[in-house]
Amino acid sequence: MTARRENYRYQECGLPYVTLKGIGVSRCSNCGNYEISIPRIEELHRLIAKALIEKTTRFTGAEIRFLRKSLGLSATDFALRMGVTVETVSRWEHGAAPIGPQADRLLRLLVAQGRLTTQYPEQQLDRINTKTAKETRLGVTLEDEEWAVVAA
Numbered sequence: 001m002t003a004r005r006e007n008y009r010y011q012e013c014g015l016p017y018v019t020l021k022g023i024g025v026s027r028c029s030n031c032g033n034y035e036i037s038i039p040r041i042e043e044l045h046r047l048i049a050k051a052l053i054e055k056t057t058r059f060t061g062a063e064i065r066f067l068r069k070s071l072g073l074s075a076t077d078f079a080l081r082m083g084v085t086v087e088t089v090s091r092w093e094h095g096a097a098p099i100g101p102q103a104d105r106l107l108r109l110l111v112a113q114g115r116l117t118t119q120y121p122e123q124q125l126d127r128i129n130t131k132t133a134k135e136t137r138l139g140v141t142l143e144d145e146e147w148a149v150v151a152a
Ligand SMILES: [Zn+2]
Pocket: 028, 029, 030, 031, 032, 033
């Protein structure tokens, strides 16, 4: 095995055009097998996700799948958050149907706000009454130097 730094097309991530620049690759000169060492992979995937949401055209199916996975969501949980059926998610991811403009925005926001949204009880999305609007009564207070919700 010979180790060198290479520019590596990272197709394992599911996206065809991600190149890891100057990454350590060990190649066997006899059989051509290789091993690649990718450090801090979660951070890398977060970075790719943040870069994807900067794009100014609609997401491809592969990008939608990558973003969903980077959010740590199954197709079912993703469909619930996006307000579509799991079949629609499948059509998006296979490029059989384009993601709509609202869903596109929502996906960008979910990725942008990443950690914040993991605290959100997504079952609530199914219980939203979109026919009426009512003022929210909310109390907030500083507890141990962090804002917390208390009774209004
Ligand atoms: Zn070999």
